Amino acid sequence: MTFGDFTPEAFAFGFFTILTLGGAFGVVGSRNLVRSAVWLMVSLFGIAGFFVLLSAPFLAAVQVLVYIGAIGILITFAIMLTRSMTNLKERFNKQWWLAALAALTAFLLLMVTVIVPTWGEMGAEEIPPTVASTAQLGEAFFSGWGYVLPLEVASLLLTAAMIGAIVIAREDD
Amino acid sequence: MVPLWMFLTVAAALFVIGAYGVLARRNAVAVLMSVELMLNAVNINLVAFWRFSDPVASVSGQAFAAFIFVVAAAEAAVGLAIIISVYRSRYSVVVDDVDMLKW
Known part of the structure; x- marks a missing residue:
């Protein structure tokens, strides 16, 4: 394209x-x-x-x-x-120019890795129109060959985060 | 179809803007919002690489992005709780004021 x-x-x-x-x-x-x-x-x-x-x-x-x-x-x-x-007076800290320099450098480095054709030729890709559906995603999440263990760990993480947020933000009396 | 490198360019720009916000903003809530931008840039990359990879029938890229959603939600909840807790004890959300570990 x-x-x-x-x-x-x-x-x-x-x-x-x-x-x-x-x-x-x-x-x-x-x-x-x-x-x-x-x-x-x-x-x-x-x-x-x-x-x-x-x-x-x-x-x-x-x-x-x-x-x-x-x-x-x-x-x-x-x-x-x-x-x-x-x-509302000061948005940025004193090293904002250093941060801008670092961000610009990081962007240029990232662009080098994007432009250099590591992942195939630029622009000439032919994409297969067949696409995984949401049903396939659900099967992958809840079946034994898929991501059922990471899903359980993620739900545990959410529970821990919820309890932790309540405990941290609660006013101690 | 929009080629892969365009998605990667947008994601890189978004990541870098978020990184600048994390490094330069003084307010802790703004820093947290910038972290959300960086996480979303990574999500764009994951889904774009999934879409342009060869066996598109697998859903690994989408699954990874969904797990990043979960981790981002947990991070936002705990991070904002910490910010509120810090505000209660120091009456400030400016990150320069919270320097007890620095000497």
């Missing part, structure tokens, strides 16, 4: 790229933390669109439900509970 042929898919990709990266810049750059949280939701919505483009609809639904729904609300609550709105 070149930049010349303009398919609806490429248009959607560009739209979701703008949503994701623009939202990310909003998260990092906003003075007001509530605006940061809303920008985070915009960015996560763009990532859900990427999941749809990559034919992973279940992950897109989970992204909207868990990330935008649950974690977005959690972060908003944390902003309100900690009165983060009172000190």
